[in-house]
Amino acid sequence: MAWNVFKFCTALRGLGSIMILLVLAVVGxxxxxxxxxxxxxGLAAGGLDSLLAVAVLILFHFLLVMLLWSYFSVVFTDPGCVPPSWTPALDEERGDTNPLTLAEFPADVENRRxxxxxxxxxxxxxxxxxxxVCGRCVLKMDHHCVWVVNCVGALNYKYFLLFLFYTFLETSLVGLSLLPDFIAFFSDGEISGTPGTLATSFLAFVLNLAFSLSVLGFLIMHISLVAANTTTIEAYEKKTTLKWHYDLGRKRNFVQVFGTDKTYWFIPAYSxxxxxxxxxxxxxxxxxxPDLDAQEF
Structure with missing residues (x-):
């Protein structure tokens, strides 16, 4: 008898706020x-050390604000659900726009796609x-992400991409900022601080290095998905599809996710x-x- 692993998907809901607390712990x-x-x-050191400290602190706090803004936008934004009254056209390919009812479904499903x-x-x-995991249909679902305790779909996909982007920048900045102390720690160099602060700095460096490398891989993958106007799920479905008719070209594909207003491209919001x-x-x-001639973005 086959073991249906999807019966255990709801167990992921139990992670809930634990994952959010884990993210906040890494930030802390x-x-x-x-x-x-x-x-x-280092602000009180004077000279170039103070200027370096100011630059690092300003950039650190800016990226941290953008990271948390994007993160909680993904967490609290519904990825998109099907409206209760939504029905497809009877036959979109033939131009028939009469709405279809559930009673008509069994007879029409095979030949009307x-x-x-x-x-x-x-x-x-x-x-x-x-x-x-969520137990419902999600619009343009990409995947269910345990880190954001939510599905990533049509209405929060941009926010998820920005979360990856700012997480990569922030973790890279932290890693580079702590690298001199990390090198000094293993080279018997002079390091100021108590054993507790040294242990915290060491832990922060390792965590941020690991997150930076892993997030970079996800970021590259999702950039390629955006460029092809597809999702993680659709990328697997395309293996059995000869043509992907949603691929409108990289520029149009990008606009479908980030919008046309450039001032909103790097913030988790739309104009x-x-x-x-x-x-x-x-x-x-x-x-x-087929819609390109009739619709511009």
Whole structure:
């Protein structure tokens, strides 16, 4: 008898706030090592040491604010659910826009390519998938992330990418800031501080180095996904699909995730204009290659 591992997916919900506390713990250790132990006291050193301390502290706090803003935006933003009244067109390829009802589903599903979720008992918009952890369908679902205790989907995917981006920059900065003390520790150099502060700095360096390298891999992967206008789930589905009609070119694909307003590209938010004129940001409909002549971004 096959073992259905999806029955145990709901166990991931139990992690809940533990993962959030773990992220905040790493932030706290890093803050203590960089600000309290090393560069905070370095402000009183005078000369170039003080200028270096000011530069590191300003950049550290800026990246930290952006990291936490992006992180909690992913945590608290619903990735997108299917509206209760949503129904697909009867036959979109033939131009028939008459709405389909659930009663018509069994007879039409085979030849009209209608997507339906048996678990939620509802129609599924394009690029929508069912999450076994959340127990519902998620618009343009990418994956369920235990680190953010949420699904990553249409409405928070940009925030997730920014979280990866700022996490990489922040952890890299912390690693570089603590590198001199780390080298001195193993070369019997002179290091100021108590054994407790030294242990905290050592732990912060190792944690941030590990996070920096791992996040870089995820960041590169998701950049390639954005460039192809696909998600993690769809990347596997494309192996059985000859053509991917949502790939509109790198520029248009980028805009579908980050919007057209450049002032909002690096913050976890969208302009009102983009939200008004770009249906793709709402997760229910997406332009495809045949639509290019009729729709501009």
């Amino acid at each position: 250790v890093s803050y203590y090592a960089v600000v309290i132990t090393i560069y905070g006291p 209608i997507r339906f979720c048996r678990k939620c008992n509802q129609f599924k918009p394009p690029r929508c998938h069912h999450c076994s 009102e204009e983009d939200l008004r004129r770009m249906p793709a940001l709402h997760g229910l409909q997406y332009p495809s290659k």
